[in-house]
Every structure is written in C-alpha cells, then in structure tokens.
Amino acid sequence: MVTNWIGLGAGLIASISALFWRRAESKRLAAIKTPTKKQARPKKMATALIILGIWVFLSEGISLIFGASDKGEFTVELFAPRVSLFGLSISSTVLVTWIAMLALLIVALILRLTVIPHLRDIPSGAQNVLEIMVGGISDYTEATSGGGLGDNLNAYFFSVAALMIASAMVELFGVRAPTADITMTFSLALITFVLINYYGIRRKGLKGRIKSLAEPTPVVFPMRIVSDVAVPVSLACRLFGNMLGGMIVMDLLYSSLGNFGIAIPSVAGLYFNVFHPLIQVFIFITLSLTFIREAAELTEE
Amino acid sequence: MNIGYVAIGAAMCLLSCVASGLAMGLATGKAVEAVARQPEASGKITSILLLGLALTESTAIYGFVSALIMMFTLS
Numbered sequence: 001m002v003t004n005w006i007g008l009g010a011g012l013i014a015s016i017s018a019l020f021w022r023r024a025e026s027k028r029l030a031a032i033k034t035p036t037k038k039q040a041r042p043k044k045m046a047t048a049l050i051i052l053g054i055w056v057f058l059s060e061g062i063s064l065i066f067g068a069s070d071k072g073e074f075t076v077e078l079f080a081p082r083v084s085l086f087g088l089s090i091s092s093t094v095l096v097t098w099i100a101m102l103a104l105l106i107v108a109l110i111l112r113l114t115v116i117p118h119l120r121d122i123p124s125g126a127q128n129v130l131e132i133m134v135g136g137i138s139d140y141t142e143a144t145s146g147g148g149l150g151d152n153l154n155a156y157f158f159s160v161a162a163l164m165i166a167s168a169m170v171e172l173f174g175v176r177a178p179t180a181d182i183t184m185t186f187s188l189a190l191i192t193f194v195l196i197n198y199y200g201i202r203r204k205g206l207k208g209r210i211k212s213l214a215e216p217t218p219v220v221f222p223m224r225i226v227s228d229v230a231v232p233v234s235l236a237c238r239l240f241g242n243m244l245g246g247m248i249v250m251d252l253l254y255s256s257l258g259n260f261g262i263a264i265p266s267v268a269g270l271y272f273n274v275f276h277p278l279i280q281v282f283i284f285i286t287l288s289l290t291f292i293r294e295a296a297e298l299t300e301e
Numbered sequence: 302m303n304i305g306y307v308a309i310g311a312a313m314c315l316l317s318c319v320a321s322g323l324a325m326g327l328a329t330g331k332a333v334e335a336v337a338r339q340p341e342a343s344g345k346i347t348s349i350l351l352l353g354l355a356l357t358e359s360t361a362i363y364g365f366v367s368a369l370i371m372m373f374t375l376s
Contacts, residue, residue, distance in 0.1 A: 241362030
C-alpha cells in the first residue's frame with residue numbers, strides 16, 4: 001500500500017520534471033541549426049522519462065484503485081468454452097463467428113448503399129480503397145491459380161480473407177479468436193478440399209481425376225491419396241497452431257504483467273494479433289490456389 | 302496414464318522446432334544473399350521467402366499441436 005503511494009508520487013514528479021526538462025532542451029536545440037545526434041540525445045532522454053513516469057503513475061494508480069492482481073494458476077483451454085443458447089449448447093467460437101459475420105454484413109451494407117450508387121470513372125476515397133482490395137485479390141487469384149477458372153473463385157477467397165481478418169480483429173477485444181479453434185479451421189480447409197476436387201473433376205472428368213492420381217506410375221497411387229488427404233489437415237493445423245500460439249503468448253504476457261500491463265502488451269499485440277493473422281491469411285489463400293491449380297491443370301495440351 | 306510419460310512424450314514432440322529453426326535461418330540467409338546479388342528483385346524474393354518460411358514453420362506447428370493435444374487429453 002505504502003509502496004504504491006510512493007510509486008505514484010515518484011512517477012508524477014518524474015514526468016512533470018521531465019516535461020520542464022524537455023521544454024528547456026527544445027528551446028536550446030532550436031537555437032542550433034542542424035543538431036548532431038549527441039546534441040539531440042538529452043531531448044530523447046527527457047521524452048523517455050516522461051513516458052516512463054506516466055506509465056509508473058498509471059500502473060500504481062490501477063493497483064491502488066483495484067487492489068493487487070492475484071497471480072493464480074495460468075490455464076489455457078484447448079477447446080473453446082460452451083455457452084447455452086435457447087436450450088442448445090453451442091461453442092463460443094460459433095457465437096463469436098456470428099458476431100464477426102454480422103459486423104462484416106453491416107459494413108458491406110453500408111458500402112453498398114453509400115459507395116456503389118456513386119461510382120465514378122476516376123476513383124477517389126472509399127471507391128479507391130475498394131478497387132485496390134478487390135483488384136489486388138482478383139489479380140493474385142488469377143495469377144496463382146493459372147486463370148480460366150471463373151470469377152467466383154476470386155469472390156470466395158475475398159470472403160474467406162475478410163472472415164479470417166475479422167476473426168483476428170476480435171482478439172483485440174480480449175475474446176478468444178474463432179480461428180483458434182480447430183473445428184473452424186478444419187471447416188475452412190474442408191471447403192478448400194471440396195474446391196480442389198470440384199475443379200479437378202470439372203476440368204478432367206471423374207475418370208481423368210482418378211487417373212491423374214496415378215500420374216508417373218500406378219505404384220504411387222496410395223501415396224498420392226494419402227498426400228491428398230494430408231492437404232486439408234495441414235492447412236487446418238497450420239492456421240490453428242499459429243492462432244493458438246499467438247493467443248497463449250498474449251495471455252502469458254497479460255497474466256505475468258498483472259497491473260503493470262498498460263503499454264507493453266499492445267506493442268506485442270501488434271505483432272501477434274495483427275501481423276501474424278495477415279501472413280496466415282496470405283499463406284492459406286496461396287496454398288489453396290496452388291493446390292487448385294495443380295488439380296485443374298491439363299498437362300497434355 | 303502417468304503424467305511423467307505424457308510430459309516426456311510432449312517434450313520429445315517439440316524437438317522438431319530445432320530442425321525448423323535451422324532450416325528457416327538457412328533460407329533467410331540465402332534470400333539475403335540473393336537480394337544482395339540483385340536488389341531489383343527484392344519484392345519477388347521477399348514474397349517467395351515468406352511463403353517458404355510459413356510452409357517450413359508448419360512442421361514446428363505440427364509438433365506444437367501434437368504436444369498440446371497430448372497434454373490436454375491424456376492426463
């Protein structure tokens with residue numbers, strides 16, 4: 001209790017005095033034309049001391065208001081907790097996915113009603129952003145999947161990317177991300193598996209697809225079947241493992257910092273909750289398109 | 302089932318991270334050499350590198366997921 005008040009006072013004094021110091025340093029630096037790095041160093045130290053003082057002040061303030069954090073046991077669940085909705089027991093993953101889908105639908109409705117009726121030849125603003133997103137994914141899908149497979153593939157992969165990014169954004173609010181559940185990632189990988197076989201059968205016919213599995217020699221037929229089954233399993237496990245690993249690291253960071261977790265977890269969260277999901281979405285789409293291209297490719301013409 | 306056996310099994314699962322880390326370091330080294338040789342192709346090299354890194358990391362992820370499943374469902 002006493003140490004909290006001492007820390008509060010120390011943080012307050014440090015930040016206020018560093019504010020005056022920084023102001024004096026800025027006035028001194030404005031007199032010099034081009035300051036060298038060594039001359040500009042005191043100002044940076046003053047800025048760092050301000051931030052440190054504010055951090056200590058806020059942390060001790062939280063400890064005083066809410067009491068010390070109890071460092072109990074750190075547990076992590078493999079499967080998401082189940083809630084009961086209208087008498088059915090649903091996993092919380094499904095509920096959060098519905099909320100993410102609702103948010104995406106509302107954004108799409110708003111865009112449809114405000115941007116689409118006023119399309120111009122020279123885009124600007126929201127139309128520019130939309131064109132960059134749709135055009136980017138469309139070109140990438142055409143290039144990676146070899147072209148000629150129709151526009152529905154572009155639309156599907158855009159929706160999948162939007163759903164995965166929305167699921168990752170939910171993690172910023174402290175809720176367990178839906179993609180950190182192996183049932184959801186396995187569903188997405190299963191859709192990819194169905195798409196691979198659909199495009200393969202559409203291009204080559206059913207007999208052609210089975211014959212293409214015996215491509216170099218018929219001896220490799222069982223191994224090709226196993227590797228074809230391993231494709232959706234590997235897609236699902238990769239996405240699940242990455243999301244779950246990020247969630248475990250963020251939970252460890254929050255639970256170990258306790259009341260001092262004010263600015264540090266957000267910097268780490270920028271890597272684990274924003275950059276990692278984007279890379280995983282890119283990898284998922286690239287791998288799905290590569291396998292679809294491999295299945296739908298005609299090798300004799 | 303004894304929790305000691307489960308713990309040893311889960312720890313042995315995670316040995317695949319050694320090979321994965323070594324492979325990813327070697328790949329990044331070769332990519333840096335390629336960019337140093339031809340800096341104009343840096344965008345293409347970066348995207349190929351990221352694809353290769355994510356695929357190689359998946360073997361480490363398999364070990365991690367297997368260890369997790371072992372720890373949570375066998376004891």
